[in-house]
Amino acid sequence: MLKKVAILYFTGLMILFMSCDRESTSFKVPVEYYKLDNGLRVVLSPSHAAPIVTVAVYYNIGFRIEPKDRTGFAHLFEHMMFQGSSNLGKMEFIKLVQSNGGTLNGSTRFDFTNYFEIMPAHKLETALWAEADRMKGLNITQENLTNQQGVVTNEVKVNVLNQPYGGFPWLDMPQYANENWYNAHNFYGDLEDLKAATLEDVKDFFKLYYAPINAALVVTGDFRSTDAREMVQKYFGEIPATELPSKPDLSEPRQEEEKKVVKEDPLANRPALAFAYHIPERNTPQYYAMGLLDQILLQGADSRLNQLLVQEKSITSSVDGGINMLGSMFNYDGPMLWTGYLFHDKEVSSDSIMTLVNQVIEDLMTQPVDAATLELAKIKMRSGLYDSIDEYFGFGLADLLASFALFDDNPARINMLEMQFRKVTPELIQKTAQEYLRSTNRTILIIEPKANS
Amino acid sequence: MKILTSLSIFFLIVLMAMPLLSQLETPPEGSQPKDFVLPTVKKFSLDNGFKVSLVNYGELPKAVVRIVIGAGNINESKEGVWLADITMDLLKEGTSSMNAGDIARKAAGMGGTVNTAVGLDQSWIGGEVLSEFTPDLVSLLAEILQKPGFPEKEFERLKKDYLRNLNIQKSRPQSLAQEKFLGVLYGDHPYGRFFPSESMISGYTLDQVKIFYGNNVGALRAHIYVVGRFNAEKVEKAIRNSFSTWKAGEESYVNIPEPQSKRMIYLVNRAEAPQSTIYLGLPVIDPTQEDFFPMLVTNTLLGGYFSSRVTSNIREDKGYTYSPRSSITNHFRDAYWVQTADVSTDVTGAALKEIFYEIDRLQNEAPTEEELEGVQNYMAGIFVLRNSSRSGIVGQLAFMNLHGLDDYLSNYVKNIYAVTPQDVQEMAQKYLKDQEMTIVIVGDPEKVPAQVKRFAEIVY
Numbered sequence: 001m002l003k004k005v006a007i008l009y010f011t012g013l014m015i016l017f018m019s020c021d022r023e024s025t026s027f028k029v030p031v032e033y034y035k036l037d038n039g040l041r042v043v044l045s046p047s048h049a050a051p052i053v054t055v056a057v058y059y060n061i062g063f064r065i066e067p068k069d070r071t072g073f074a075h076l077f078e079h080m081m082f083q084g085s086s087n088l089g090k091m092e093f094i095k096l097v098q099s100n101g102g103t104l105n106g107s108t109r110f111d112f113t114n115y116f117e118i119m120p121a122h123k124l125e126t127a128l129w130a131e132a133d134r135m136k137g138l139n140i141t142q143e144n145l146t147n148q149q150g151v152v153t154n155e156v157k158v159n160v161l162n163q164p165y166g167g168f169p170w171l172d173m174p175q176y177a178n179e180n181w182y183n184a185h186n187f188y189g190d191l192e193d194l195k196a197a198t199l200e201d202v203k204d205f206f207k208l209y210y211a212p213i214n215a216a217l218v219v220t221g222d223f224r225s226t227d228a229r230e231m232v233q234k235y236f237g238e239i240p241a242t243e244l245p246s247k248p249d250l251s252e253p254r255q256e257e258e259k260k261v262v263k264e265d266p267l268a269n270r271p272a273l274a275f276a277y278h279i280p281e282r283n284t285p286q287y288y289a290m291g292l293l294d295q296i297l298l299q300g301a302d303s304r305l306n307q308l309l310v311q312e313k314s315i316t317s318s319v320d321g322g323i324n325m326l327g328s329m330f331n332y333d334g335p336m337l338w339t340g341y342l343f344h345d346k347e348v349s350s351d352s353i354m355t356l357v358n359q360v361i362e363d364l365m366t367q368p369v370d371a372a373t374l375e376l377a378k379i380k381m382r383s384g385l386y387d388s389i390d391e392y393f394g395f396g397l398a399d400l401l402a403s404f405a406l407f408d409d410n411p412a413r414i415n416m417l418e419m420q421f422r423k424v425t426p427e428l429i430q431k432t433a434q435e436y437l438r439s440t441n442r443t444i445l446i447i448e449p450k451a452n453s
Numbered sequence: 454m455k456i457l458t459s460l461s462i463f464f465l466i467v468l469m470a471m472p473l474l475s476q477l478e479t480p481p482e483g484s485q486p487k488d489f490v491l492p493t494v495k496k497f498s499l500d501n502g503f504k505v506s507l508v509n510y511g512e513l514p515k516a517v518v519r520i521v522i523g524a525g526n527i528n529e530s531k532e533g534v535w536l537a538d539i540t541m542d543l544l545k546e547g548t549s550s551m552n553a554g555d556i557a558r559k560a561a562g563m564g565g566t567v568n569t570a571v572g573l574d575q576s577w578i579g580g581e582v583l584s585e586f587t588p589d590l591v592s593l594l595a596e597i598l599q600k601p602g603f604p605e606k607e608f609e610r611l612k613k614d615y616l617r618n619l620n621i622q623k624s625r626p627q628s629l630a631q632e633k634f635l636g637v638l639y640g641d642h643p644y645g646r647f648f649p650s651e652s653m654i655s656g657y658t659l660d661q662v663k664i665f666y667g668n669n670v671g672a673l674r675a676h677i678y679v680v681g682r683f684n685a686e687k688v689e690k691a692i693r694n695s696f697s698t699w700k701a702g703e704e705s706y707v708n709i710p711e712p713q714s715k716r717m718i719y720l721v722n723r724a725e726a727p728q729s730t731i732y733l734g735l736p737v738i739d740p741t742q743e744d745f746f747p748m749l750v751t752n753t754l755l756g757g758y759f760s761s762r763v764t765s766n767i768r769e770d771k772g773y774t775y776s777p778r779s780s781i782t783n784h785f786r787d788a789y790w791v792q793t794a795d796v797s798t799d800v801t802g803a804a805l806k807e808i809f810y811e812i813d814r815l816q817n818e819a820p821t822e823e824e825l826e827g828v829q830n831y832m833a834g835i836f837v838l839r840n841s842s843r844s845g846i847v848g849q850l851a852f853m854n855l856h857g858l859d860d861y862l863s864n865y866v867k868n869i870y871a872v873t874p875q876d877v878q879e880m881a882q883k884y885l886k887d888q889e890m891t892i893v894i895v896g897d898p899e900k901v902p903a904q905v906k907r908f909a910e911i912v913y
Contacts, residue, residue, distance in 0.1 A: 027513055049512050050841035051487035087478045091760065091769055096480055098760045099827030101834020120834050123483040130480060150772025150797075154728065158775050158795040162728045164624040222487065269620050300566050301545070301557035311553055317614035345617055376561055383564025383583050386513045393838060451624055 027386060029397065031412045032225055033405065036233070038241040039213030041405045044228050045220045045397060053221035054394030055117050055127040057135070058402035060216075061209035062111035063187040064334060065248055067201075072189010075108040076152050076197055077205050081115060082106070083144040085134035090144055093130055100126055108187075109326050111333040112406060118393050121222040125231050131217070132235035135210065140202055149194055156188050164267040168447055169274035169341045170325040176261045177276045177337055177443035182250050211242040216405040220394035252278060252335040259443040264450050272447035273350045274341035275357060277436055279323060282333065283408070288420045289432040290338065291329050294322055295377035296369065296429075297360065298340055299384070302376070304360045305340060315353060316342040328388060330400055330417075333407040338436075350446045364433040368426035381421050389414075489837050491862055492846060495685070501701045502673035505692055506850055508680040510843060515564075516587040516681030517843040519579030520594055521851045523705035524669035526573045527643050527785075533661065534649035535615065537669075540662045541569040541576050542611055547602030556597065563590055567597065573644055574785045575855055581843070587683035588691035595695030598675075601666065608659050615654050623648065626730040626795070626895040629721050634732040634893045637719060638789060642710040671702015676854060678847045709786045712736035714891045718911045720902065721895040729801040729896030733808060734791030737884045740783050740856045744880060746868040748790075751880040752781050754828045755815055756792050762811045763792060771807065773800045785855060790885065798897050802904030805892070809908070815881040819874035832869050 032044040066074040084090050097104045102119035115134075117127040160166035171188055178184035217236065219228050255278055280286035297305050298321055305319045321340040323329035329336075344353065389397045401411040435441075495507040529536050545567050546553045560567045563586035569578045578597065582590045622628045632647035639645030677696070679688055714735040723730075738744050756763035756779025767773045777794035796804040839845045840862070853861045892909060894901055902911055 047512060049510075050837065051489050052837060052841060087480075091765060095760045095827060098758060098831045100483070101830045101837075103835065103838065118838065120837065121487050122485055125481040126483045129478075133478075147769065147772045151768055151775055154773070154795065154797055155775035157728045157797065162626060162723075162726055162730075162795070164621065267624055269624050270617055300561050302554070302561040302566075307554055307557070311610075314610040314613060317618060343617060343621060345613070376558070379564050379583070380561055383515070386515050386583075387581075390511075390513050390515070390842070393841060 029389065029414050031401065031414065033411050036212065036237055038239055040236050041216040042232055043216065043218045043401045043405050043411045044225045045401060046223055046225055047220065048222050051121040051222050052393055053119055053121050053124045053219060053223050054398050055119070055124065055131060056114060056218045056395065056398035056402055057131050058112045058114045058216045058406055059210055060214045060406050061113055062109050064110050064182045064250060068181065069193065070197060070201060071186050071193045073197060073201065073205065074113060075188065076148065076194055077202065078106050078108045078113050079148040079152060080138065080140055080145065080202055081134055083148060084139040086137045086139065087133050088130065093134065096126065096130055102127065109331065114402065116395055116398065118395060124219070124223050124228065128231050128235050132239065135212065135215070135236065136239055138206055140199060142199055145197070145199055145202065149197065152194055153191060156191065160188060164265060164451065165272055165447060168272060169339055169445055172263065173274055173276045173337060173339055173443065173445055176259060176445055178252055178335065180250060180252055182248055183252060183335055208245050212236060212239050213242055213244050216402045218398040218402045220398045250334040255441045258439050261443065262446045262448055264448045266450045268447060268449040269451045270343055271346060271350070271449055272341065272343045273353055274339055274445040276337040276339040276443050277441050279336050279338045279436055280432065285428060286432045289424045289428045290436060291323065292374065292377040292381060292421060292424050293364070293429060293433060294338060295380045296373060298322060299380060305357065308356055308360055309342065309353065313356060315348055316344050318342065331403040354444065358439065361433065361437045365430065365437065368430045371426065374426055374429065378421055382418055385417060491840060494850065499672065499693065499697050501697065501699055503696045503699060504676040506676065506678045507685060507688065508846055509682065509685060510680050510846060511682060514584040514682055515581060516584055516679060516683040517579065517581040517847060518587065518590045518594060518677065518679050519577050519847050520598065520675055520677045521575055521577045522670055523575060523674035525571050525576045527708055528669045528706055529643055531641065532653060534646045534653060536657065536661060536665050537576060538571045539611055539615060539657065540665050541571050541578065543603055543608060543662060544569060544578060544597050544601055546607035547604045548596050549600040549602055553607060559593055565590065575851065584682045587679065588687045591688060591691040592695050598670070599699050603659060603663055605659055608662065612654055612657060616651055619648060619651065619654065626723055626726065630730045630732045630893050630895045633719050633721055634734070634791065634891060637891050638712040638714055638736060639710050640713065643708065644710055644784060668703070672696065672699040673701045673703065674705050678850055680843045680846045707785070712787065712789065714889045716888050716890055716909045718892045718894060718905055718909045720898065720911055720913055721893065722898040723895050724897065726897045727798055728795045729798055729894050729901055731794050731796060731804065732791055732893040733890055734789055735886070735889045735891060737781060737788050737790045739786050739788045740858060741786065747872045747876040747880050748884060749781065750828055750832065750869060750872045751877045752779055752790060753832055754820060754824065754877060755779055755811060758831055760827065763808055766807050766811055767794060767796070767804050773797060773804045798900050801894065801896060801901050805905055805908050809887060812881065812885050812887060815878060819878040822874060825874050825877060829869050829872070833866050836865055
C-alpha cells in the first residue's frame with residue numbers, strides 16, 4: 001500500500017524554542033517576484049514549517065466588471081473552471097487534487113477570481129500542471145453548463161433566498177451605497193441572467209480574461225524556488241501571450257448626501273441595521289488611517305462601537321463589519337466601503353442607534369485620538385496582519401501576495417504594511433474621520449422583519 | 454507504483470470516452486513524499502489535577518492559549534438549556550477586580566481577544582496573542598476562571614442577547630432541521646435539547662449560573678493548551694504561578710445516551726420555501742470502537758468530500774443542490790452520522806431517491822481499490838493540514854483527550870490505509886441501515902409531502 005505521508009517521531013528537544021522577550025517581534029515574508037514572457041506574474045514564498053504547498057492562481061477579473069446583461073456571470077464562470085479543461089474532464093481536476101491528498105477551492109470577489117490547491121509538498125508539480133492545463137483552455141459542454149447553472153441557482157437559494165437576512169449586508173450594501181453600475185449591481189446575479197448564459201459567453205469570457213497577462217501565480221510553503229521556477233516555466237511558459245483586456249472606469253462620485261434604505265425581509269423576525277461609508281483610495285496615507293479607524297471603532301470587544309452599543313447600551317450582542325465585506329482591506333482594487341452592522345430588538349429604533357453611532361464618530365472628528373488608543377489600534381492591526389498571513393495554511397499569505405502582484409505589481413509590499421500603519425498620526429486619524437466618516441458620505445440600510453414571532 | 458497504475462487506468466477510460474482528444478497528457482506525479490513530523494507535546498499536571506500541554510509550533514510570532522473544560526450542555530438539566538453557554542459567556546464580563554471593558558482592552562493590548570465556546574461535552578476559554586504576551590494571557594485567563602465576577606447587570610444584558618439570538622437562529626432552516634434531528638435521536642437526553650424556550654432564558658437567575666459554575670468548573674476538569682511560538686520557560690512559570698491554587702472540583706460527569714432512530718420522515722413546515730433542508734442519518738459508533746476508522750473512510754467516500762459519491766451525484770450530475778455533505782459527529786462514547794443537503798423544492802423526492810441509491814449501492818458492491826485509495830490519500834493529506842495550524846493542533850489534542858485515545862494521532866494514517874474495499878461495504882451494511890434512517894425535511898408543506906411520502910411515513 002502506497003503511503004502518502006510518513007510519520008516520524010522524535011522525543012528529544014529538537015524544536016527551537018524561540019526566545020522572545022518583551023521586545024515586539026517583527027516578521028518578514030520571503031518574496032521572489034518575476035514575470036514570464038507571456039506576462040504571467042509569478043510570486044514564490046518558501047517556508048518549511050510543514051510539508052505542504054499552496055498553489056494559487058488569481059485572474060484579474062472580478063464580479064465588478066462582468067458584462068452588463070450577464071449579472072452573476074463572473075461567479076458562474078468560476079464554476080466552469082472545474083468542468084473540464086484540455087486534459088482533464090469533468091470532476092477530474094477535483095479528483096486529481098483530492099486523490100493526491102490535497103484540498104482546493106475557488107472564489108469570485110470584487111476584483112479577482114481565484115483558484116487554489118493546498119497539497120502535500122511533493123505534489124507541487126501535479127498542481128502546477130493542472131492549473132496550467134485549465135489556463136491553456138477549457139472544454140465545456142452544454143450539459144455541464146446547464147448543470148452548473150442549477151448548482152449556482154441553488155447556491156443563491158441557500159445563501160440568500162431561503163435565509164433570513166440573506167445577502168445582508170455584504171450583497172445588499174454595495175448595491176445601495178454605490179452609483180457606478182460596476183460597483184452597484186447584483187454580484188450573485190439575477191436568476192434570469194444566470195439562466196440566459198450560453199456556451200458562447202463562456203468561450204468569450206475565457207478568451208478575454210483568463211490569459212497569463214491577466215493573472216498572477218503564487219506558490220507558498222515547503223519547496224525550493226529553483227525547482228518551482230523550472231516547473232512554472234515548463235507548464236505555463238508555453239501558453240501564448242495575448243493583449244491585456246481594457247478596464248472600465250470604476251470610479252464613484254463623492255457622496256454629498258446621506259442615503260437611507262429600508263428593506264423588508266419576509267424570513268427575519270428581528271430588525272437589523274447596517275451603515276457604510278466610502279473609504280479613501282487604496283495605499284494613500286488616509287487609507288492606512290482608515291484601517292486603524294476600523295480597529296478603533298469596530299474590531300474586537302474593546303472597540304468603541306462595541307463598548308457603547310453592546311456593553312453600555314445593551315442594544316445588540318455584537319457590532320461587526322469592516323473594510324470590504326467580501327475579503328480584507330488588502331485584496332481589492334477599486335472603490336470600497338467600510339461597513340458596520342448589527343441585529344437588534346423591535347423596541348429600539350434605528351434612529352436612536354444611529355444617534356449613538358454619530359456620538360462615537362463625532363468624537364473622532366472633533367479631536368485627535370489619544371496616543372494610547374492609537375497604539376492599541378496598531379497592535380491589533382499587527383496581530384491581525386499575522387493572522388491574515390497565517391490564514392488557512394499558506395492560502396492567506398498567497399492571497400496577499402497575489403493581490404499585491406496583480407494590483408500593485410509589487411508583492412514585496414507585504415513587508416511594508418506594518419511601517420505604513422506605524423506612520424499614522426492622531427492628526428491624520430482626525431482628518432480622515434472628518435472627510436470619510438461624514439454622515440453625508442454614508443448609506444444606512446434597515447432590515448424590517450416581516451416573519452412571525 | 455500503485456498510484457501510477459490507477460491513474461493510467463483512469464485515463465484509459467477517459468481516452469475511450471473522448472476519442473477526439475487522443476493525445477491526453479498524464480498529470481505529473483510529483484516527487485517523493487516528505488516526512489511529516491507531528492509536533493512534540495510537552496505534558497505535565499499540577500497537584501490539583503490541572504493538565505498542561507505545550508507545543509512550540511510555526512514561524513509567525515503568535516500563540517494560542519486555550520483552556521478546555523470537561524463541562525458543557527451535557528451538564529444542563531431539562532429546565533436549564535443553554536445555562537452552560539450563558540455561564541461561559543458571563544466569564545468575559547468581569548472578575549473581582551476587572552470589568553468587561555478592562556478585560557477586552559487588556560486582551561486587545563496583547564493583540565488578541567478572549568473568546569469562549571460551549572460544546573456538548575467540552576467548553577473552552579482562550580485567545581490568540583502576539584508571542585511576547587503569551588504569559589500575560591495565561592495570567593489573565595487564570596484570573597477570569599478563578600475570580601469570576603458574575604456581574605448582575607451584564608447577566609441581564611446577556612439574557613436579552615440570548616433571547617434575540619434564539620429568535621434569529623430559529624428563523625434559519627438549517628438550525629430547525631438540526632433541532633428536530635437531534636430531538637428525534639436523543640429525546641430527553643441533553644444532546645437532544647437544541648434550543649431552550651424563551652421563558653427558560655427569561656427565568657434564569659444569577660444564582661443558577663453560580664451554582665452551575667461551582668459544580669462544573671475546576672482544575673480537575675481543565676486542560677490548558679498553548680500552541681505557537683512562545684517562551685516556554687516563562688509560560689510554564691505563569692501556568693504554575695496562576696493555576697496551582699485553583700480548587701480541584703469534581704471529575705467530569707458521565708451521561709452516555711441511548712439514541713433511537715427508525716425510518717420516518719419528520720416534516721418541519723416552512724411555507725413557500727424555495728429549498729428543502731434535508732437531514733438524513735442515524736446513530737453510529739464512537740471513536741473508541743474498533744470500526745471507527747473504516748467508518749470514517751466510508752463516510753468520506755460516500756458523502757464526506759467533494760469527490761464523494763453523493764456530491765458527484767446530486768450536485769455535479771443533477772444540479773439539485775450547492776453544498777451537500779455527510780459527516781460523523783462524535784460525543785463522549787456516542788456518535789451519529791448524517792447526510793445534509795439544501796435542495797430545490799421541486800427535486801426533494803428526487804434527491805432523497807439518489808441519496809438512498811448511493812447508500813444502497815455501497816451496501817451491495819465494494820468500491821474499487823482506486824476509488825478507495827483516492828479517499829485514503831485525501832484523508833492522509835487532510836490529516837497533515839489538520840495538524841499544521843495552531844488551533845488545529847489544539848483541536849486534535851483536545852479530541853484525543855476527550856475520548857481517551859492515546860495513540861490516535863500516531864496511528865491515524867496507518868489506520869486509514871488499513872481499510873479495505875470490503876470493509877467499506879461491510880460498514881455501509883452494518884451501520885448505514887436504510888430502515889433506521891431518521892429523515893428530517895424543513896420545507897414547503899404544500900409541495901414536499903407528495904414527493905416524499907413513498908420513502909417513509911410522514912410525521913408533521
